[in-house]
Ligand code: HEM
């Protein structure tokens with residue numbers, strides 16, 4: 001810390017992670033979500049927008065879940 | 075219970091609660107700014123700084139409420155409605171804290187030559203000196219945690235994050251609180267925030283939060299010890315029927331560690347495991363709706379006499395034999411298998 005270059009570089013990494021999250025979230029909301037969660041079938045745009053920030057932040061967790069096919073629940 | 079997701083499940087109670095919540099936030103900010111403006115020595119107080127302070131103080135106050143709800147609900151069921159609605163409180167807390175952070179960043183770092191967010195971390199690089207510690211970094215840590223909690227508060231996340239991840243995210247509220255306390259104290263130490271009253275307010279808040287957690291812990295271990303004393307062979311004396319509110323439950327813990335929810339409804343008592351099959355929600359904090367035990371967390375339901383979810387669902391929890399004698403409830407210390415019928419006891 002205390003160094004402009006290294007702080008800027010760290011923040012760029014964060015931005016990169018979030019950008020990857022945005023791309024993931026779009027693909028996931030279009031194609032993935034109804035496969036891993038029945039509750040999302042027929043759910044609207046409002047619901048998708050509400051979970052969007054979380055998808056961008058936690059995308060690696062949801063990628064793993066998508067790849068493993070999701071667990072049935074409820 | 076796969077029902078199609080809705081953005082928000084509104085009902086009359088939540089509307090009232092949200093109205094009070096928003097009115098409370100607006101009133102808090104207005105009073106804070108008005109009092110600050112009236113009492114300030116005008117030379118070094120601007121409306122901008124007052125707004126930043128008001129938003130920060132409001133978020134900090136809300137954080138105390140969030141932290142107090144858990145132990146309060148364990149001490150008295152009167153506070154349960156707050157527990158059920160804390161999602162909206164959490165999201166509102168994040169919005170207020172984020173506004174504080176955004177204004178603070180723009181005001182103190184937005185007019186320089188380097189990117190304001192980079193400036194936030196580097197403009198005061200003295201992590202070794204208390205009086206000049208970059209207290210804002212601690213605010214960032216807290217804000218990230220509040221964001222993660224708010225962003226994952228929809229039911230979708232409860233269903234799709236593993237219980238371990240979910241629990242970890244929620245326990246992070248304590249480190250978030252610690253960061254904010256340091257953020258405020260170190261901010262005050264480096265000449266922000268003004269009045270020494272602040273330090274006392276922070277200390278008082280800390281004492282209240284710690285005191286509530288300890289009190290709730292002692293009360294619970296007292297109840298558990300009483301349960302152990304009341305063990306009579308294979309039956310546990312779980313107290314009087316009259317003390318259980320209609321359509322609600324009392325929770326007890328058996329000596330072997332099983333948590334039991336004992337429900338009273340329609341002139342009967344029945345006992346099932348306290349642990350919801352969905353994500354281990356506390357069924358004893360739920361209520362009976364349409365004759366079914368309804369989990370307070372996401373509304374999964376169980377027949378109190380069989381521990382089974384109504385068709386077409388297939389979830390099961392353990393049941394416990396119960397009997398009522400002289401107005402007292404006795405419950406078996408050992409559970410029946412999941413989904414095994416146990417006849418509810420008629421209230422004498
Ligand atoms: C990115 C995150 C954050 C930044 C950049 C930030 C920035 C600041 C700044 C610049 C001040 C000093 C204001 C002044 O000069 O009077 C301050 C004070 C304060 N902040 Fe934050 N903050 C952040 C997060 C938080 C969070 C998450 C909370 C609470 C939940 C919080 C609560 C407070 C409080 C209670 C004060 C003292 C108010 C006062 O000075 O009168 N802050 N913050």
Ligand code: FES
Pocket residue numbers: 350351352353354355356369370371372373374
């Ligand atoms: S824990 Fe989710 S419904 Fe009970």
